[in-house]
Amino acid sequence: METRVVPVPTRNPLGRFSDDAGKGGLARLDEWRINRDDNDNGTALAALEPAAEYLRASDTPVAFPTETVYGLGADATRSGSVRGIYAAKGRPSDNPLIVHVADLRMLRALLRHGDRGAHGEEHNNNSNENGVDDDVIPARYKPLLERFWPGPLTILLPNPTPSPLAPEVTAGLPTFGVRMPSSQLALTLIKLAGVPLAAPSANASTKPSPTAARHVLDDLDGRIELILDGGACDVGVESTVVDGLCDPPVVLRPGGVGMDELRSCPGWEGVVKAYKDQSEEGNNKAAPRAPGMKYKHYSPKARVVLYEASCGEGGAGVTAADAEDAAARLTSNGDATSQTNGHPFRRVGVIRTKRWKPAAGIRCDDLRLEEDHAEAQPQAETPYSVYTGGLKDEQGSIVGQVFDISLGTDTRKIAHGLFWALRELDRRGADTIFVDGIDDELDIAAAVMNRLRKAASETRA
Ligand code: TXA
Ligand code: MG
Numbered sequence: 001m002e003t004r005v006v007p008v009p010t011r012n013p014l015g016r017f018s019d020d021a022g023k024g025g026l027a028r029l030d031e032w033r034i035n036r037d038d039n040d041n042g043t044a045l046a047a048l049e050p051a052a053e054y055l056r057a058s059d060t061p062v063a064f065p066t067e068t069v070y071g072l073g074a075d076a077t078r079s080g081s082v083r084g085i086y087a088a089k090g091r092p093s094d095n096p097l098i099v100h101v102a103d104l105r106m107l108r109a110l111l112r113h114g115d116r117g118a119h120g121e122e123h124n125n126n127s128n129e130n131g132v133d134d135d136v137i138p139a140r141y142k143p144l145l146e147r148f149w150p151g152p153l154t155i156l157l158p159n160p161t162p163s164p165l166a167p168e169v170t171a172g173l174p175t176f177g178v179r180m181p182s183s184q185l186a187l188t189l190i191k192l193a194g195v196p197l198a199a200p201s202a203n204a205s206t207k208p209s210p211t212a213a214r215h216v217l218d219d220l221d222g223r224i225e226l227i228l229d230g231g232a233c234d235v236g237v238e239s240t241v242v243d244g245l246c247d248p249p250v251v252l253r254p255g256g257v258g259m260d261e262l263r264s265c266p267g268w269e270g271v272v273k274a275y276k277d278q279s280e281e282g283n284n285k286a287a288p289r290a291p292g293m294k295y296k297h298y299s300p301k302a303r304v305v306l307y308e309a310s311c312g313e314g315g316a317g318v319t320a321a322d323a324e325d326a327a328a329r330l331t332s333n334g335d336a337t338s339q340t341n342g343h344p345f346r347r348v349g350v351i352r353t354k355r356w357k358p359a360a361g362i363r364c365d366d367l368r369l370e371e372d373h374a375e376a377q378p379q380a381e382t383p384y385s386v387y388t389g390g391l392k393d394e395q396g397s398i399v400g401q402v403f404d405i406s407l408g409t410d411t412r413k414i415a416h417g418l419f420w421a422l423r424e425l426d427r428r429g430a431d432t433i434f435v436d437g438i439d440d441e442l443d444i445a446a447a448v449m450n451r452l453r454k455a456a457s458e459t460r461a
Contacts, residue, residue, distance in 0.1 A: 001060070003220065005213050005227045008047045012040045015186040017103065017150075025146055026137075029180065032103040032187045044185070051228055052192035056226075057130075058070045059084040063202040063216045063231035066181040066190055068152045068256055069209040069419070070216050071100065071199030072224070073189070080167040082198050088223045090205045096171040097198040098239070099178045102190035104137075107178060110196060111136040113164040140244040142263040150182035152239040152256025157267050167205050169198045179239050185230040201238060202227075208298045208419040208455070211236050215423055236416035237447040242271070252276035254446040256415075258333065261443070277453040298419070298455040299301070300426040302349065302433045306456035309354075309439040314460055317361030318350070318434045322460075326362065326432045327400070329395050346391055346400025349433035351424035354409045358387065364402040365390035384408075384417050386424060403428055415444045422455060 015034040019027065035041055056064055059080040061072045072089060074081035076099050101107045137145070141155050143210050156175040159165060163176075170176045178196075181187060190197050201209040204219040213229035220227075238254035242262065248270040251259060304321060307314030308384045318326075326348045348362045358367050367387035384405060391400035405421045407414040425433050435456075440449035451458065 001222055001225055002137060003217060003222060003224055003227060005217060005229050006047050006051070007229045008044050008185055010185055011042050011228060014041055014188040015294070026104065028141060029104045029149055031105055032191050034191055044188075046194050047228065048185070048189050048192055051226060052189055052194075054226065055081070055193045055197065056071075056195065059182070060225055061085045061088055061199075062214070063210075063212070063220065063224060063227040064186055064199075065183055065228065065233055066100075066186045066199075067183045067233060068181070068235045069211055069233050070202040070213065071186070071197075072216075072220075073100070073197040073199040073433075074203035075193065076169050076196040076198035077164050079165060079166040079168055082166045084187070085198060085200060086168070088220060089200065089203070091200060092205070093168065094171050095200075096173055096177065097169050097200050099165065099169060099176055100199050101178060101191055103180070106190070106196055107180070108136055110164055111159055111160055113162070131194065138244065140249065140267050143267060144242070144244070144262070145180075147265060148261075150187065152179075152182075152235050154179040154239045154241045154253075154255075155396050156241070156243040156245055156252075158245065165196075166198075166220060175243075175245065177241060178303070182266045183230070185228065185235075186335065189228070202258050206299050208300060208422045208451075209238060211419050212418075215217045215419070218322075218423070218427075232416075232420075234416065235412075235444070236418055236420075237444065237451060243274070244268075248272050254450045256444060256447065258443040269298075275450070277450050298422070298451045300422045300430075300433065300455065302426060302430045303458070304422075304433045304435060304456045305458045306435050306437050306452050308437045308459060308461045311460045313439070314436065315355050317356050317359075319460070320357075320361075322434065323362045324394070326434070327391055329431060346389055347403065347428060347430045348400065349403045349412040349430035350405065351421050351425070351433060352404065352406040352436040353414050353436045353438050359389065359402055359404055360434060360436070362402055362434075363392040363394075363396075365379055365392070365398070367402070367404050384421070384430075403430060411438065411443055411445050411448070414438065415448050418448055418451065 015032055017028055018031040018033050034234045051062055055075055061074040061084050063070055063072050072085055074085050150294045154177045156177055159170055159176045202216045203210050207219055211233040212214045213227050216227050240257040241253040243250050251273050254277055262271050298379045313319050367389040370386045387404040390398040391402045393399045407417040440444050440446045
């Protein structure tokens, strides 16, 4: 199978949400209307229309950008197409998928399907004649949706019976996860397809999630036919998954919306965390509530050593012992034979955030900016750079290479670049990656640290 990467330029708004009634609140999200009048949208729509057609007809999924990460989408109502996702990713089939809708109409049609049979006929208002709220969306979720949709928040809803969703979407659970992405490209693609799209992150199972089309190609080349390239993802980590059907409501996966932001919504003051940060590999004691959280995740090939924000020594950078160890260690393919003409075979990556100085205390030559800029920054919009220097041993001989990436000190920017940095260091053959952890109390920081703890083979606390 040949994989095509199709650029989808989105300079102008591809559409907008209707608010004809001016009702405000959730009514704002009733319908996503595609803007066909703007000539500048012609090229984007010319790429999206055949992709939408392909999604309806084919059992091979299509990769597309969302504001969080790239998704691997398929028609959520057809078993064949949903199975295509699991096949392309190599994903275990007991891990359910998130359903993506373009607007509330699509969501309500899906939820009413159980009562109304085949095509879930439309209800346009939120109240019946008695003014009683008969909305199929549980009241608990409304303050959240008003504030965070469209955006990086996934909610669990009861799967209706009969359900229009293919059983493979929910992996046997009585609930399904759903979100309305804020990416215009994603909303427009879903609208054109006319069906909800099931979409996990478009990485090969266990790899860091893709935040650029290039990452999807690296993982899935030859396994899918189409990658829609909408540039780098804004948020950079996946959506927050919440369950408001239980009491107290819980966060099943931290993501783009922080716990503190959830708490500020009525009915969510007592929200609790129901996820574990450490990799749960080999721990079968309790079935995790979000099945996906039990698998090895977000892992580059390299050994990741994470310095927690609480780690006092970490403030100064990589410890002397860790630095020595890195200088002495061979890369995974680094037996003596791979050292030709003094060619470096020890490759050490450093991902800096709020505390560390360049090279973080690892003995090396002066760091220089990578000359090959195009390669260094596959996400053109991402203002990060890779600096390199020679790695030195105790005697001062060059024994390898250091790659230094700073993600800056702003938490949103750290989240935006995190998966890119892990992938970039993998691509350069890093054997060990040292990461400066951040305080995970507020905002998107919890998602950053959750992903890093899962990627880490070792943690310094
Ligand atoms: O930002 C995102 O959420 C991205 C983009 C593409 O939208 N999608 C994504 O999907 O991250 P995925 O499949 O990689 O992660 C879905 C997570 C998993 O942890 C899964 O177990 C959980 O959501 N999940 C989905 N449906 C669920 C359900 N019914 N009950 C509990 N957890 C569920
Ligand atoms: Mg994923």
